[in-house]
Amino acid sequence: MTNMANLKVWRGATPETGRFEAYAVPFEPGQSVLDGLRWIRACKDPTLAIRFSCINANACKECMIEIDGKTVYACTARLEAREMTLAPLPNKRLVRDLVTEIAPPAERFVKG
Numbered sequence: 001m002t003n004m005a006n007l008k009v010w011r012g013a014t015p016e017t018g019r020f021e022a023y024a025v026p027f028e029p030g031q032s033v034l035d036g037l038r039w040i041r042a043c044k045d046p047t048l049a050i051r052f053s054c055i056n057a058n059a060c061k062e063c064m065i066e067i068d069g070k071t072v073y074a075c076t077a078r079l080e081a082r083e084m085t086l087a088p089l090p091n092k093r094l095v096r097d098l099v100t101e102i103a104p105p106a107e108r109f110v111k112g
Helices: 033-044
Strands: 003-011 019-027 064-067 070-073 083-087 094-096
Touching: 003 033, 019 033, 033 083
Parallel strands: 003 083
Antiparallel strands: 003 019, 064 070, 064 083
16 A cells, blocks of 8 residues: 655745755655655656755765754654654754755865
C-alpha cells in the first residue's frame, strides 16, 4: 500500500524572497525523506536544489536539513503520512532551497 507524505519544502535563494512549496509524495513504509526529495526532483520539479553524497563520495552530513524544526539527516529521517516541513539549516549561509554552505571558509572555491 502506498502512503502519501505532504512535504512543505523551503524554496528560494534568500530568507527574504523564499517561500514554502507543498508536494504530495507517494512512499512505501521505510523510505527516507531524501528518497522523497529525490522523487520530487525526478517526477515533479527538477529545479529543487538538494545536496547529498551518501552513495557516490562516501561523505556524510551533506543532506542535513531541518524537519519540523529539528536538525536531521534527510537520508535517515523517515517519510510519514502527514505534513512535514523541510527547511535549510538556519545557522549556515543559504545557497538555494535546502542547500546551505557546508565547506569551511578556507576551503571554499573563490571565483577570480
